[in-house]
Amino acid sequence: MSSDVRVRIAPSPTGDPHVGTAYIALFNYVFARRNGGKFLLRIEDTDRTRSSLDSEAAILRALRWVGLQWDEGPDIGGPYAPYRQSERTDLYRSAIADLIARGAAYPCFCTEERLDKLKAEQRAAKVPNPGYDRFCRTIAPDDAKARIAAGEKHVVRLAMPRDGFTRFHDGLRGEVEIHNSTIDDQVLLKSDGFPTYHLANVVDDHHMKISHVIRGEEWISSTPKHIQLYKAFGWEPPKFIHMSLLRNPDKSKLSKRKNPVSIDFYRDAGFLPEALLNFLGNMGFSLGDNREKFTVPEMIEGFDWSKVSATGPVFDLAKLTDLNGQYIRAMTPEQLLSRLREWRLSDEFLRRVMPLLHQRIERLDQFVPAADFFFTGDLTAPPAAAALIPKGRDADATAKALAELVEALDAVRPWSKETLEPACRTFTEARGWKTKELFMALRVAVTGRTASPPLFDTMEVIGKDLCRRRLRSAAEILRAAPRP
RNA sequence: GGCCCCAUAGUCUAGCGGUUAGGACGUCGGCCUCUCACGCCGAAAUCUCGGGUUCAAUUCCCGAUGGGGUCACCA
Numbered sequence: 001m002s003s004d005v006r007v008r009i010a011p012s013p014t015g016d017p018h019v020g021t022a023y024i025a026l027f028n029y030v031f032a033r034r035n036g037g038k039f040l041l042r043i044e045d046t047d048r049t050r051s052s053l054d055s056e057a058a059i060l061r062a063l064r065w066v067g068l069q070w071d072e073g074p075d076i077g078g079p080y081a082p083y084r085q086s087e088r089t090d091l092y093r094s095a096i097a098d099l100i101a102r103g104a105a106y107p108c109f110c111t112e113e114r115l116d117k118l119k120a121e122q123r124a125a126k127v128p129n130p131g132y133d134r135f136c137r138t139i140a141p142d143d144a145k146a147r148i149a150a151g152e153k154h155v156v157r158l159a160m161p162r163d164g165f166t167r168f169h170d171g172l173r174g175e176v177e178i179h180n181s182t183i184d185d186q187v188l189l190k191s192d193g194f195p196t197y198h199l200a201n202v203v204d205d206h207h208m209k210i211s212h213v214i215r216g217e218e219w220i221s222s223t224p225k226h227i228q229l230y231k232a233f234g235w236e237p238p239k240f241i242h243m244s245l246l247r248n249p250d251k252s253k254l255s256k257r258k259n260p261v262s263i264d265f266y267r268d269a270g271f272l273p274e275a276l277l278n279f280l281g282n283m284g285f286s287l288g289d290n291r292e293k294f295t296v297p298e299m300i301e302g303f304d305w306s307k308v309s310a311t312g313p314v315f316d317l318a319k320l321t322d323l324n325g326q327y328i329r330a331m332t333p334e335q336l337l338s339r340l341r342e343w344r345l346s347d348e349f350l351r352r353v354m355p356l357l358h359q360r361i362e363r364l365d366q367f368v369p370a371a372d373f374f375f376t377g378d379l380t381a382p383p384a385a386a387a388l389i390p391k392g393r394d395a396d397a398t399a400k401a402l403a404e405l406v407e408a409l410d411a412v413r414p415w416s417k418e419t420l421e422p423a424c425r426t427f428t429e430a431r432g433w434k435t436k437e438l439f440m441a442l443r444v445a446v447t448g449r450t451a452s453p454p455l456f457d458t459m460e461v462i463g464k465d466l467c468r469r470r471l472r473s474a475a476e477i478l479r480a481a482p483r484p
Numbered sequence: 485g486g487c488c489c490c491a492u493a494g495u496c497u498a499g500c501g502g503u504u505a506g507g508a509c510g511u512c513g514g515c516c517u518c519u520c521a522c523g524c525c526g527a528a529a530u531c532u533c534g535g536g537u538u539c540a541a542u543u544c545c546c547g548a549u550g551g552g553g554u555c556a557c558c559a
Contacts, residue, residue: 012559047558112557119556128486130555155557173489182487182555190557197559221488221554244490244552251551279496282508286497290507309490309497312552316495319509329522 005037006211009063009070010201012044013055016262016465017062019315020216020246020254023280026296027243027308028214029068030281033300037211041073042204043084046194051086054413062263066273067296072208080208085200092195095203095233096156096188100141104232105188107144107154108136131184132157156189158198158225166224171212171241172310178224186225198222202229205238214241217312218253241305244284244312254315256410265465266320269377270343275324282323283313293326344375352461356453374462379448379470385481387444388474390437398441399478401431405442406471415464417456424456445474 009025011018032039041063045051060075072078082088099105115132122130136144137159148154160183167177188199195203205213220242230237248258255261260269266276274295282292287302294302328336353374354367361367373379389398408427412419428438443455446467452458459467 010559014559044559050558108557115557126485130486170489176488178488179486184555187557192557194557196557201559216553217489218553218559242489247552249495253553282496284496286507288498290498292497292508306500311490311497313497314495316509319496322509325522 003036004209004211005032005035006040006209007032007037007214008040008042008205008208008210009068010042010044010215011059012047012050012197013052013059014047014050015055016256017059017264018261019263019266019276019280020261021059022063022066022068022263022276023246023283024214024216024243025063025066025068026277026280027285030296030300030303031212031214031305032071034303038071039068040078040080040208040210041070041083042208043074043086044197044200045084045086046190046197046200048086048192048194052413056084058264062267065267066263066277068277085195085204088200088204089194091207092189092199092203093193095199096195099158099188099229099232100156102232103159104228105156105158106137106139107148108132108157108185108187109139109144109147109152109154110135129182134185137185153191155187155191157185158188158228160185160225160228166227168223168227168237168240170220171214171239171305172308173242176220176223178221180224183224186222188229198225198229202226202233202235206230206233206235210238212239212241214243217242217245243308244310246283247312247314249314249316251312251314259315259317260465260469262465264463265469268463268466269469271320271324272327272339275320275327278327279320279323282319283315284309284311293323349374356457356461360453373447373449373452374458377466377469378473381448382473382477383444383448385478387450388441388478390433390441393433393437395478395481395483399475401433401438402441402445402471402475402478404431405438406468406475409464409468409471412464415460417454417460420456420459441474442471445471 007028009021009028011021029039031037041060043056045056056074060073063070070076072080072083074083077083096105100107110132114135118133119130136157139147161180164180165177166180166183167175170176186198187196189195204210223240223242227237246254248254250258252258260266263276267273277296278292278294281294281296281299285299285303285308286292287294287299288307289302291298328339331339353371357367357370361370385395388402389395405424405427408423409420412423424439424442425435428435439455440450443452443458444450446452446455446459446462
């Protein structure tokens with residue numbers, strides 16, 4: 001069966017692979033398969049300062065681990081290659097020229113200082129719809145051309161209509177209409193010559209013949225900009241379906257400060273990709289027949305947008321864990337064994353752990369107990385508050401240090417002892433602590449012990465996500481500790 | 485704050501005018517059992533509120549409230 005359904009997942013390679021990406025990817029994938037269409041992967045790396053090839057590789061690897069194979073993408077190519085936006089800049093530049101010629105976009109020469117000042121004034125005056133004041137919109141085209149020719153730094157903005165509404169049909173929510181007056185003259189082309197999401201997204205979706213844009217709810221408010229762009233180009237817009245955002249237990253949008261969000265965390269903590277996918281399939285969707293445990297093919301078979309809800313589901317780790325257990329129990333012993341081997345009982349992983357314990361054990365039987373923290377998600381025996389607090393420090397200060405360290409560590413890339421040690425030293429010294437103090441707290445937080453193999457080797461092997469999770473747990477233990 | 489989206493137990497969901505409001509996680513109790521887990525049985529716990537529409541609203545409409553998103557040269 002072939003069809004015109006073409007959908008995409010379009011991650012931005014600016015960090016760790018996010019479960020939200022897997023969530024949206026799942027629904028795109030299922031919808032494509034349900035309709036005999038194509039599912040593509042496009043890398044949105046138009047932010048030159050934040051994008052990295054490292055992150056892109058991690059995202060591709062994570063999506064592959066989870067098992068959602070794309071039909072076209074940067075790694076496998078396809079009829080509309082390239083699938084990396086940084087390699088499509090010519091396309092965006094000619095699109096911009098087109099837009100300017102049609103009067104739908106205009107160059108803007110405003111400086112950052114002016115924009116900052118404007119924003120500050122609007123904030124102070126409590127303007128209801130703050131945004132760019134369209135100062136450059138009235139510059140005569142010839143003047144603008146001359147200034148550009150003279151090499152003046154500029155961006156290109158969308159000339160949004162000032163009145164009326166922009167309406168669109170959302171596949172999940174029905175008709176949505178937004179007052180044009182509340183929408184800013186978005187920057188489409190940055191001063192570095194790269195497009196913003198809004199431009200690149202529309203241009204690529206059109207050229208890649210995307211039929212349905214299935215993305216997160218966070219995009220609803222900028223959809224009118226996209227609609228206006230399609231209109232300006234004279235293109236038929238795709239169908240829009242905005243899925244609800246996955247939520248933290250407190251209902252806010254899922255965030256790494258409150259919940260593990262990296263797909264790698266779930267892998268390292270011992271979750272199975274099929275269970276994760278099944279769990280995500282239960283978020284905002286149900287087959288409608290009380291089946292909660294189902295495979296992706298079963299989901300495809302029963303899929304329909306009428307079964308998708310627009311309510312923001314809380315990502316409940318306890319429920320995921322239960323589901324994961326059901327998958328494990330349903331395996332044959334051989335299957336479980338091989339899954340354990342794929343996970344951390346592989347020669348490859350053991351070869352990383354073993355050298356760290358080699359000189360520290362005197363009998364073979366000491367290996368497993370001495371290495372336990374390499375093989376657990378959360379520590380089996382979480383440390384006591386007292387063990388975490390360095391002499392002369394208190395619980396609050398230590399909690400704060402660890403919590404801040406978690407944030408600092410987020411930026412460490414790649415995750416290796418070579419990068420970790422200087423990062424931790426710099427952090428420690430910057431806050432006036434002795435490395436001896438914080439490193440011990442770190443060790444206890446990560447391994448649950450005061451004696452361990454070298455700290456940074458250990459952290460490297462345990463991995464970023466598990467380390468950060470344990471650090472955060474330790475900070476919580478300290479915060480919950482009774483005050484003297 | 486402006487604009488937009490959403491609203492069934494603590495959580496994920498079924499329901500699509502008339503139901504003892506169904507299932508699952510979690511919680512609590514019991515059975516099974518050398519222990520634990522699994523499994524099985526059971527319990528507590530839900531339609532945010534106020535107006536309409538209707539013979540009848542959890543269900544349809546409006547409003548309030550609550551939650552969320554968004555207001556970047558980030559996506």
